[in-house]
Amino acid sequence: MQRLHAMICTCTNCISNGALKIKNALEAEIVKQSLENDVLVVQTGASGLCVKGPILIVQPDGIFYQYIQEKDIPNLVQEHFLKGRPVKELMYVPEGKDIPIPKISDIPFFKDQRLIALRNRGIIDPESIDEYIANDGYKALAKVLTGMSPEDVIKEITDAGLRGRGGAGFPTGKKWDICRSQVLEKRKQSKNLRCYVICNADEGDPGAFMDRSIVEADPHSIIEGMCIGGYAMGATDGYIYLRIEYPLAIARMKTAIKLAKEYGLLGENIFGSDFSFDIEIFEGAGAFVCGEETSLIHSLEGIVPEPTQKPPFPAQSGLWGAPTNINNVETWANVPMIISWGAKWFSQIGTETSRGTKVFSLAGNVNNAGLVEVPMGITLREIVYDIGAGIPNNKKLKAVQTGGPSGGFIPARLLHLPVDYERLKEVGAIMGSGGMVVMDEDTCIVDIAKFFLTFTSDESCGKCSTCREGSITLIEILDKISNGEGEESDLDYLEELCIAIKDASMCGLGQTLPNPVLSTLRHFRDEFLDHIKHKKCPAGVCKPLVRYYINADKCTGCTLCGRECPADAISGMVKKPHEIDLNKCTKCGICVKVCKIGAAYSK
Amino acid sequence: MPKLKPEDLDRIAAKMKKTINLREGESRARVIVHMGTCGIAAGARTVMTALMEEIEKRDLKDVILTLSSCAGFCSREPMVTVEMKNEPPVKYVDLTPDKAKEILEKHVIGGNIVKEYALAVGSERVL
Numbered sequence: 138m139q140r141l142h143a144m145i146c147t148c149t150n151c152i153s154n155g156a157l158k159i160k161n162a163l164e165a166e167i168v169k170q171s172l173e174n175d176v177l178v179v180q181t182g183a184s185g186l187c188v189k190g191p192i193l194i195v196q197p198d199g200i201f202y203q204y205i206q207e208k209d210i211p212n213l214v215q216e217h218f219l220k221g222r223p224v225k226e227l228m229y230v231p232e233g234k235d236i237p238i239p240k241i242s243d244i245p246f247f248k249d250q251r252l253i254a255l256r257n258r259g260i261i262d263p264e265s266i267d268e269y270i271a272n273d274g275y276k277a278l279a280k281v282l283t284g285m286s287p288e289d290v291i292k293e294i295t296d297a298g299l300r301g302r303g304g305a306g307f308p309t310g311k312k313w314d315i316c317r318s319q320v321l322e323k324r325k326q327s328k329n330l331r332c333y334v335i336c337n338a339d340e341g342d343p344g345a346f347m348d349r350s351i352v353e354a355d356p357h358s359i360i361e362g363m364c365i366g367g368y369a370m371g372a373t374d375g376y377i378y379l380r381i382e383y384p385l386a387i388a389r390m391k392t393a394i395k396l397a398k399e400y401g402l403l404g405e406n407i408f409g410s411d412f413s414f415d416i417e418i419f420e421g422a423g424a425f426v427c428g429e430e431t432s433l434i435h436s437l438e439g440i441v442p443e444p445t446q447k448p449p450f451p452a453q454s455g456l457w458g459a460p461t462n463i464n465n466v467e468t469w470a471n472v473p474m475i476i477s478w479g480a481k482w483f484s485q486i487g488t489e490t491s492r493g494t495k496v497f498s499l500a501g502n503v504n505n506a507g508l509v510e511v512p513m514g515i516t517l518r519e520i521v522y523d524i525g526a527g528i529p530n531n532k533k534l535k536a537v538q539t540g541g542p543s544g545g546f547i548p549a550r551l552l553h554l555p556v557d558y559e560r561l562k563e564v565g566a567i568m569g570s571g572g573m574v575v576m577d578e579d580t581c582i583v584d585i586a587k588f589f590l591t592f593t594s595d596e597s598c599g600k601c602s603t604c605r606e607g608s609i610t611l612i613e614i615l616d617k618i619s620n621g622e623g624e625e626s627d628l629d630y631l632e633e634l635c636i637a638i639k640d641a642s643m644c645g646l647g648q649t650l651p652n653p654v655l656s657t658l659r660h661f662r663d664e665f666l667d668h669i670k671h672k673k674c675p676a677g678v679c680k681p682l683v684r685y686y687i688n689a690d691k692c693t694g695c696t697l698c699g700r701e702c703p704a705d706a707i708s709g710m711v712k713k714p715h716e717i718d719l720n721k722c723t724k725c726g727i728c729v730k731v732c733k734i735g736a737a738y739s740k
Numbered sequence: 741m742p743k744l745k746p747e748d749l750d751r752i753a754a755k756m757k758k759t760i761n762l763r764e765g766e767s768r769a770r771v772i773v774h775m776g777t778c779g780i781a782a783g784a785r786t787v788m789t790a791l792m793e794e795i796e797k798r799d800l801k802d803v804i805l806t807l808s809s810c811a812g813f814c815s816r817e818p819m820v821t822v823e824m825k826n827e828p829p830v831k832y833v834d835l836t837p838d839k840a841k842e843i844l845e846k847h848v849i850g851g852n853i854v855k856e857y858a859l860a861v862g863s864e865r866v867l
Contacts, residue, residue: 140792140805142762175792197765197804221775221807260763270749271756279746401743408746 139177141218144194144259148183148353149346149385151190155207159191162207166214176218182354184259186246187346188506189229194241194259201241202227232504232526246505249524251486253494254302254470255510257355263389266396269357275402277476278361281368282410285476287317290369294472296480298492303337303428303465304543304569304645306491306558313369316452316462320371323460332372333456334363335463337433338379338386341425342541343592344500345572348466350508351496352379352386355470356393360416362469364407365476367414370462375416378433380423390418425596429644430463432598443600444644465570467496487513491557495571501538502528502577511556518552521575532577535676536660540569542589543649545656546582565656567649581678582661583668586653587615593650604647607638611654619679623669632658677739680724684740687728689714691736698728698737758801768802769848772821776810782817783836790837791820794844803848816859822847833859 143163147156160178167176184192189203193213200223202213209227216222228237229244238244252258261268269275281290295310320332336359340348352359363375379387394416397403405413419437426432427442434456436442455461471493475483484492491513497520500506504526511520517537521527528534534549539556545566547554554560558568576585594608614631617623635651642648658665667673674682687698687707694712706722709715717728717737728737761767773779773788791805811819816833820840823829830853832843839857846854853861 140762140788140807142759144763175788197762197767197770197806199765219775220777220780220809221773222809260760267752267756268759270752271760273753275744275749279749283746404743406743408744 139175141176142196143176143178143218144181144196145178146182146184146190146192146194146259147180147385148187148190148350149383150183150187151192152385154191156191158207159193159205159210162210163193163214166210167218169211170214170219172214172218176214179262180264181259181261182257182263183350183508184241185250185255185508185510186229186244186505187508188504195223198223199241200239201229201244203229246507246509246524246526249519250510251494251512252510253474253483253486254351254358254467254496255354255508256474257358258350258508259354261355263354263356264392266357266393266400269355273477274357274473275361277473278364278402279408281365281476282408282412287369287371290365290476291317293480294369294475297475297483298480298487299468299471299475299483300491300558301465302467302471302495302570304540304567306568309464309468312452312462312464313366315450316370316460319452319460324371331374331457331459332370333459333461334367334370334372334375335433335437335456335461336363336375336377336466336469337428337430337463338377338383338466339421339423339428339433340380340383340466340570341423341428341596342543342570342572343589344498344574345541345570346498347496347508347571349383349386350498351466351470352383353389356386356390357397358470358473359390359466360393360397360403362472363416364403364414365472366462366464366469368412370460372414372462375414376437376456377416377418378421378427378437379418380421380427382423387418387420394418424598425593426598426644426646429646432644433463434461443598444646446643467571488555488557490559491568495556495568497539497571497573499525499573499575501574502532502534502580503575504529513557514555516552517547517554517556520556520573521552525575528575528577532579534575535578535580536576536582538566538574538576538585538653539572540567540652541572542593543567543645543652544569544572545652546576546585546660547656548660565652565659567652579676579678581619581674581676582657582664583615583619583674584676584678586657587612587619589653590615590650593646597646597650601642601644601647603638603641604650607634607642607647608650610634611638611651615654618665618668619674620681621668621672621679623665625666625669627669628658628662628665673740677726683724684719685717685722685724685726685728686738686740687715687717688736688738689716691734693734693736695733697731697733701727701731703727754801761802762804765804766802767804768825770804770806770823771844771848772806772808772823774809774811774817774819774821775807776814776817778810778814779817779819784818786837787818787820787835787840790840791844794841798844798849800849813859819859824848824851828861830861831859832857 191205193202230237299309300306431444432442451461496510536546597604599605692714699707704723706718775784818835820832
């Protein structure tokens with residue numbers, strides 16, 4: 138039994154920064170120092186503070202190390218593991234301070250979070266089923282199979298107030314209840330009717346990695362959740378629709394399913410009960426539209442993944458015509474905790490309409506980018522400034538974008554907004570699956586709206602003309618505006634077209650793709666007008682609208698800009714003010730970057 | 741592998757309890773071996789190994805064994821600090837593997853401070 142556990146984060150982010158090499162180096166150095174009986178190296182899922190990776194957490198003292206490199210390892214092992222002197226140089230240092238915080242439990246990023254779906258992150262080895270069981274894993278399933286009726290389970294989930302974490306926020310208990318009644322009804326005619334539960338792990342929002350992280354860190358929580366759901370709805374089989382771009386998540390889930398089968402936690406007569414249930418992984422090809430329920434089902438069936446009209450809902454006629462229930466990764470991961478700890482406990486967390494916690498992937502212009510789980514009702518300010526530690530380089534916050542390409546922009550003045558399904562909807566954004574992109578003053582609203590639309594336009598399956606053609610037309614208008622050719626009437630046209638796309642598209646992709654445009658028009662109309670009326674891009678992003686100048690009063694004639702300008706557009710004598718030839722200028726911005734006294738500027 | 745029964749979960753959890761306690765830093769007692777250069781030179785590693793073996797042998801699940809650096813009293817190394825939950829820490833000096841095992845038995849398990857090896861109760865004030 139070792140006295141010290143070196144928990145190395147082996148999520149996709151940390152591996153891409155060399156975590157596996159570091160793990161090998163760690164193991165080699167431990168052998169070299171004859172510490173193999175003292176120290177155990179454990180691989181874990183994402184710790185959450187992904188931007189500081191590769192990350193190593195040393196237990197039992199909870200020392201947090203960041204930006205670990207292979208060359209740091211010999212010193213770290215000797216100093217900390219052998220001599221008990223934690224290495225200060227590798228610890229977390231808060232923004233703008235110089236004294237490091239050694240313990241993970243004292244770092245604001247971690248201390249302000251509340252973990253339910255991510256309860257096992259960084260604590261267990263995702264490839265060890267015994268470690269999952271040690272943290273009360275599969276106890277909820279045992280409780281369900283030994284003493285709860287399917288109705289009891291559904292009541293518990295309903296009372297807890299759990300809502301779908303994949304985007305729309307439909308009450309999970311209600312969804313299960315509808316599916317169960319369909320199964321009971323149809324089994325009257327055919328006794329052996331199959332019923333499927335599906336885990337939607339087709340996470341496709343740009344910058345979002347909540348689901349991947351849960352699968353990588355704690356795959357058994359999803360298996361257990363699906364087994365409980367399967368029992369409640371009378372399902373026979375489960376599928377995990379996992380996108381092929383997540384090879385590590387797929388590998389970990391495969392291992393987890395194999396181990397669960399060996400323990401008899403999947404398969405025939407689980408825990409000696411009458412309940413038999415099995416789970417298979419389906420590797421999706423990574424089409425965004427497959428996150429939509431009906432498309433996902435068609436993809437599983439092996440036909441072209443296009444959405445179909447609802448009703449019939451999947452609960453009525455889903456996979457191969459059988460009653461089917463689809464929930465998102467995070468929803469499934471919450472289920473065992475609700476069963477173990479009870480609906481009352483869960484419903485006390487969060488707000489009146491949105492119970493529990495939500496996992497967000499915090500990305501963009503924020504110091505502590507990473508994965509955070511927070512109670513519903515927390516304000517955006519707390520997420521961005523307390524947990525996220527604010528905006529880098531003392532820039533001003535412009536907006537927070539939630540919900541990915543289907544979501545909306547929340548302006549900085551609404552930072553006091555509590556995060557729950559209803560409040561976000563009121564301001565034209567959505568909870569979505571949990572993408573949260575922080576944008577500073579250097580972000581152009583027109584440009585970023587265009588970015589999201591380009592994504593959805595690419596990912597449109599093309600079935601509905603409003604979505605297929607409408608998205609292209611929206612991009613054309615936005616292009617026109619950012620080229621300085623926009624007219625005021627374009628804004629009304631944008632709005633009208635957005636509403637038409639929303640109304641006439643069949644699935645969620647089309648219905649929500651205008652959201653980035655609608656919400657920016659609502660909160661940042663002035664910035665659109667700056668582009669149209671004043672032909673100006675306040676953030677300096679839309680190149681056709683930017684002009685570069687040199688302030689003659691400030692310029693000392695150092696000639697640096699003239700030497701660096703790739704277009705030879707800057708002229709001037711030594712110690713005399715320089716000038717930019719706007720006809721030659723390619724607007725690369727190098728002059729502004731190199732000028733040491735701030736004489737070169739853009740407007 | 742035979743199929744699990746509900747009661748098997750507790751068996752596995754009990755087997756793994758020590759691992760999880762260590763990860764969560766939860767314990768009834770913390771035993772800290774001071775492993776500065778001075779401590780190691782005086783034999784702290786043999787003390788550490790003895791304590792690890794003894795904890796393993798006695799199957800103590802609620803005791804965390806960890807290390808710290810030089811406690812500042814280099815001439816009296818190897819030193820060990822025992823922190824029982826809700827009690828002030830106790831520092832022991834001039835230890836050998838056998839003395840460390842005795843402390844484990846009498847103090848950590850029995851709850852009685854081994855006065856003949858103890859230096860002091862309490863720690864320095866920090867800041």
